[in-house]
Amino acid sequence: MTTATAIDPYATLGVPRTASAEEIERAFRERAMAEHPDRGGDTARMAELNAARETLAATAAAFTDNKLDAIKRLVAGKPAQEIMRIRDEIRGHIKSFEQRAPNGIPGGPLNSPLLARRRRELEYLNWLLA
Helix, strand or coil, X not given: CCCCCCCCHHHHHCCCCCCXXXXXXXXXXXXXXXXXXXXXXXXXHHHHHHHHHHHHHHHHHHCCCHHHXXXXXXXXXXXXXXXXXXXXXXXXXXXXXXXXXXXXXXCCHHHCHHHHHHHHHHHHHHHHHC
8 A cells, every 4th residue: 555645845846835926937947847758857756846836826826815915025034933923913913803893793893804804814824834
């Protein structure tokens, strides 16, 4: 019985978790040129590169919201511990907002664009730290 090992698509392409779609594509193309079977590369390695590219392209598409630009700039290049601190701060903002807001009011505070943006930022940071 063979066991499939999880391959880190970021490591496969050699990009950081904060890489943009353009950086992911550039890294894929560079590695594909070197690893392509027509150029003497390995078919299995090329399959890994393709899988990593597809995985990261889907992930990048999920977070290509212009409203996330500010949080992306804020955490770019920061160590994980600092990103965790920022994430915890956002969690606190959300919790505080939810405790003050009355529930169930259509269009009320719990449905505000600000709260929605903060939740989306939290989702992004959780993904970034995963």
